Amino acid sequence: MSEVKVVIVDDHAMFRTGVRAELSRSPVIRVVGEAEDVDTAVKAIAEGKPDVVLLDVHLPGGGGVEVMRKAPAVDGSPRYLALSVSDAAEDVIGTIRGGARGYVTKTITGAELVAAIQRVSGGDAVFSPRLAGFVLDAFAGTIAxxxxxxxxxxxxxxxxxxxxxxxxxxxxxxxxxxxxxxxxxxxxxxxxxxxxxxxxxxxxxxxxxxxxxxx
Incomplete structure (x- = not known):
C-alpha cells in the first residue's frame, strides 16, 4: 500500500504529540508537518505537500474552514479530514461545506484514525456514525x-x-x-x-x- 503523507493541525501541542505517536505505528502513514493555527497550517501544507490534513475545527486565526480557504493548491490538493472534540451539527456541516472530505471526533481510536486517513486519501468520505446523519439531514433539508x-x-x-x-x-x-x-x-x-x-x-x-x- 502506498505511503500517505499527513499534516496535523491542532492548537494543543500535547494532542498533536499523541496523534503523531499513534500514526507512527502505521507503516503507511508519514507525518510531514504540524501546525497550531491558521497561518502555521497554511505554511505546513505548502512545505509538506501532504495527501491528507488532519484538521481541528476551532483554531486561532479563523478555524479549520479558513485553513482550507487559504491553503495553497499543491499537486492534487490535499484532502481534509476534520478531527475535532466537537460533534455539533453546525461544526460538522460547516466544515464539510468548507471542503473537508470527512469528520471524526477525538474519541476515535488510533487504528480507526489510520483507517479513516487511508480512506480519505483514496477519495472516500468518512464520518463518525452519528455525524453522518447531520450531513444527510442537511442535504435533505431537515436542518435549516x-x-x-x-x-x-x-x-x-x-x-x-x-x-x-x-x-x-x-x-x-x-x-x-x-x-x-x-x-x-x-x-x-x-x-x-x-x-x-x-x-x-x-x-x-x-x-x-x-x-x-x-x-
Whole structure:
C-alpha cells in the first residue's frame, strides 16, 4: 500500500504529540508537518505537500474552514479530514461545506484514525456514525442551514463554544475548566450570547440549540 503523507493541525501541542505517536505505528502513514493555527497550517501544507490534513475545527486565526480557504493548491490538493472534540451539527456541516472530505471526533481510536486517513486519501468520505446523519439531514433539508448560519454568524468562535457547553447543561465553573478560562470570562461570553441571540435565560438557550440540532 502506498505511503500517505499527513499534516496535523491542532492548537494543543500535547494532542498533536499523541496523534503523531499513534500514526507512527502505521507503516503507511508519514507525518510531514504540524501546525497550531491558521497561518502555521497554511505554511505546513505548502512545505509538506501532504495527501491528507488532519484538521481541528476551532483554531486561532479563523478555524479549520479558513485553513482550507487559504491553503495553497499543491499537486492534487490535499484532502481534509476534520478531527475535532466537537460533534455539533453546525461544526460538522460547516466544515464539510468548507471542503473537508470527512469528520471524526477525538474519541476515535488510533487504528480507526489510520483507517479513516487511508480512506480519505483514496477519495472516500468518512464520518463518525452519528455525524453522518447531520450531513444527510442537511442535504435533505431537515436542518435549516441558512437559519443556523445566520444566527451563529453573530457569535464569535469562543462564544459558540460557551453557548454549546452551557446549552448542554455545564455549569459556569465546568465551562471555565473545559475551556481554560475564568468564570468571569464565561459569564461575559454568556451575557453576549444571550444578547446576540435575543434570549433571556440558559433554559431558552437550551431550547434554541436543541431546536437547531446543535447539541
Amino acid at each position: 442551514i441558512a437559519d443556523i448560519d445566520e444566527d451563529l454568524d453573530r457569535l464569535t468562535e469562543r462564544e459558540r463554544e460557551v453557548m454549546r457547553l452551557i446549552a448542554r447543561g455545564y455549569s459556569y465553573k465546568e465551562v471555565a475548566g473545559e475551556l481554560f478560562i475564568s468564570i468571569k470570562t464565561v459569564e461575559t461570553h454568556m451575557s453576549n450570547v444571550l444578547r446576540k441571540l435575543q434570549l433571556s435565560s440558559r433554559h431558552e438557550l437550551t431550547r434554541w440549540a436543541n431546536d437547531r440540532r446543535l447539541l
